[in-house]
Amino acid sequence: xxxxxxxxxxxxxxxxxxxxxxxxxxxxxxxxxxxxxxxxxxxxxxxxxxxxxxxxxxxxxxxxxxxxxxxxxxxxxxxxxxxxxxxxxxxxxxxxxxxxxxxxxxxxxxxxxxxxxxxxxxxxxxxxxxxxxxxxxxxxxxxxxxxxxxxxxxxxxxxxxxxxxxxxxxxxxxxxxxxxxxxxxxxxxxxxxxxxxxxxxxxxxxxxxxxxxxxxxxxxxxxxxxxxxxxxxxxxxxxxxxxxxxxxxxxxxxxxxxxxxxxxxxxxxxxxxxxxxxxxxxxxxxxxxxxxxxxxxxxxxxxxxxxxxxxxxxxxxxxxxxxxxxxxxxxxxxxxxxxxxxxxxxxxxxxxxxxxxxxxxxxxxxxxxxxxxxxxxxxxxxxxxxxxxxxxxxxxxxxxxxxxxxxxxxxxxxxxxxxxxxxxxxxxxxxxxxxxxxxxxxxxxxxxxxxxxxxxxxxxxxxxxxxxxxxxxxxxxxxxxxxxxxxxxxxxxxxxxxxxxxxxxxxxxxxxxxxxxxxxxxxxxxxxxxxxxxxxxxxxxxxxxxxxxxxxxxxxxxxxxxxxxxxxxxxxxxxxxxxxxxxxxxxxxxxxxxxxxxxxxxxxxxxxxxxxxxxxxxxxxxxxxxxxxxxxxxx
Amino acid sequence: xxxxxxxxxxxxxxxxxxxxxxxxxxxxxxxxxxxxxxxxxxxxxxxxxxxxxxxxxxxxxxxxxxxxxxxxxxxx
Numbered sequence: 001x002x003x004x005x006x007x008x009x010x011x012x013x014x015x016x017x018x019x020x021x022x023x024x025x026x027x028x029x030x031x032x033x034x035x036x037x038x039x040x041x042x043x044x045x046x047x048x049x050x051x052x053x054x055x056x057x058x059x060x061x062x063x064x065x066x067x068x069x070x071x072x073x074x075x076x077x078x079x080x081x082x083x084x085x086x087x088x089x090x091x092x093x094x095x096x097x098x099x100x101x102x103x104x105x106x107x108x109x110x111x112x113x114x115x116x117x118x119x120x121x122x123x124x125x126x127x128x129x130x131x132x133x134x135x136x137x138x139x140x141x142x143x144x145x146x147x148x149x150x151x152x153x154x155x156x157x158x159x160x161x162x163x164x165x166x167x168x169x170x171x172x173x174x175x176x177x178x179x180x181x182x183x184x185x186x187x188x189x190x191x192x193x194x195x196x197x198x199x200x201x202x203x204x205x206x207x208x209x210x211x212x213x214x215x216x217x218x219x220x221x222x223x224x225x226x227x228x229x230x231x232x233x234x235x236x237x238x239x240x241x242x243x244x245x246x247x248x249x250x251x252x253x254x255x256x257x258x259x260x261x262x263x264x265x266x267x268x269x270x271x272x273x274x275x276x277x278x279x280x281x282x283x284x285x286x287x288x289x290x291x292x293x294x295x296x297x298x299x300x301x302x303x304x305x306x307x308x309x310x311x312x313x314x315x316x317x318x319x320x321x322x323x324x325x326x327x328x329x330x331x332x333x334x335x336x337x338x339x340x341x342x343x344x345x346x347x348x349x350x351x352x353x354x355x356x357x358x359x360x361x362x363x364x365x366x367x368x369x370x371x372x373x374x375x376x377x378x379x380x381x382x383x384x385x386x387x388x389x390x391x392x393x394x395x396x397x398x399x400x401x402x403x404x405x406x407x408x409x410x411x412x413x414x415x416x417x418x419x420x421x422x423x424x425x426x427x428x429x430x431x432x433x434x435x436x437x438x439x440x441x442x443x444x445x446x447x448x449x450x451x452x453x454x455x456x457x458x459x460x461x462x463x464x465x466x467x468x469x470x471x472x473x474x475x476x477x478x479x480x481x482x483x484x485x486x487x488x489x490x491x492x493x494x495x496x497x498x499x500x501x502x503x504x505x506x507x508x509x510x511x512x513x514x515x516x517x518x519x520x521x522x523x524x525x526x527x528x529x530x531x532x533x534x535x536x537x538x539x540x541x542x543x544x545x546x547x548x549x550x551x552x553x554x555x556x557x558x559x560x561x562x563x564x565x566x567x568x569x570x571x572x573x574x575x576x577x578x579x580x581x582x583x584x585x586x587x588x589x590x591x592x593x594x595x596x597x598x599x600x601x602x603x604x605x606x607x608x609x610x611x612x613x614x615x616x617x618x619x620x621x622x623x624x625x626x627x628x629x630x631x632x633x634x635x
Numbered sequence: 636x637x638x639x640x641x642x643x644x645x646x647x648x649x650x651x652x653x654x655x656x657x658x659x660x661x662x663x664x665x666x667x668x669x670x671x672x673x674x675x676x677x678x679x680x681x682x683x684x685x686x687x688x689x690x691x692x693x694x695x696x697x698x699x700x701x702x703x704x705x706x707x708x709x710x711x
Contacts, residue, residue, distance in 0.1 A: 041646075041647065041677055041678040041681060042643050042678050042682070043646070045646045045647050045674070045678075049649050076670075079674075238686075238688070239677075242689050242692065249677040249680075249681070
């Protein structure tokens, strides 16, 4: 039955459109948005239904046959599991035998399990069902001891695995056991020689060792998962009794997520390289503005949170994950941090590639992939700026992006919760990988989709407000002239009183630039000062915060100046560029906008002019411009 | 509230929201089997931030049953 488009939200509509067009990557991205908007059951049901309408193979997904064996009603995990598989490029085909049949399905070589020919088999059995002697009838057994319980479990599991292997080469995932929520000995359980908790731990150790001995059989740390969420939240006694479905509906998505970590590793989709931004990612603050000693990275919050994040990243490095940097910064500044800032846990040698320049992050990622000779689908890109992540997603949909949350104390969770780097093996080579990296064998050229850059600018939904500097924006404007180094044509510093004085002079044009985009209000991020003389509008100060570089904001600013000049009947725009060690990103501004070079001084300073009678700088079509309203300052 | 219930049922059962009326019942709707009944109950609990006891779960077998039960529950 076709979904009525009128009742669908915009995201749902786009999702259906992408599916029907066979655009798998876009559909997966939109699925992620849908889940961020609402991850409850109706949404999951919608997603599964819509993806189910598309013929197999049309979306370029990897088929994965999953058998779910359980001692309870595990079918309720089908919806979240199917959705999360889809999100990870997999088309889940799920086999579910009759209730409580897991032993029979495995031991009977003619069962539906083997006919299905699964790729992965999940054995999800609760402790209470497999080991009633330890759970329900514990007190009755206490006097007799538990040695025979241990040995018969050992035999049973070993023979089950043997039977399984006779009929299938699939990966077998086995849940371990959760200690009973309510202990029959109450507070004595922890201290008792054979307390229930200890017995369960013993069983779990046994389970681990048996799995270790059997290739392709893996333990799922179900106990650890339940611990993370809390047993009281994890289990739903009512549904446990009523529908034999003991797991809370809200916990099915995390459970599915845990299994998907294994599935990803099984199909070889483990991520191999973590690519990191620098500013407000590895440290607090902006290096270009705060200097190598001014970034936040020490024992006091928020610096301590960034340090904790660096520590986890270092752990990944020790696990064999390659690290790389993709940052819009000056290389010299970054070098200084590595040399000068003794708080840095991550050293330059930990990084297999350093892409530090002013080009797009997607370019950096392509370079990194080429340099390290790994596929783009093996990269994870982490940045605090959602616009950067969006740019990467648009150009390179196969890269996994992680947009960091606002508070740095939550970075570690964002990095680790999806188990992106979890693999099935941890080898000696993994341990050493960080020390060596492979040079690329040959160049691999990835062609950007045509027009994607403009699409990206458009997708940012930028709204720029140009306003005369006033009392409320005075402080921010002065601050910008003092702190901005990279996109600053002349790097002249002004105090608040300097600017206040200038603002009374009618020949001076002092303009603040506010940029809002779909991710929020960036506040005042640009500032220009130009002076009218008899024949020209002379641009003395023109600067932009690094946060909005690379989005044609500067083009709009020049267009504004052209407009202001024309309104006063002035035909000439004039500007200067004073090169410094840090302002490389802005030096070719006038060249790029078809200004004529009028003068080149020995100091390296250049003067440029634009003849307005011959034309003007065009407004970028993708920016919504508001002029003349009072400045809205975030500061 | 009625619109919310319609949308939840539409998503879970795969039917058009407008096609749901007082006659829509578990017995007469193909997709409304015991598995989807539990899904429906859970979805309504998530939507209305409430919790049904077993007798309520067993009695919500038609669209009007659901509306009645919710009205009672949300008034309290």
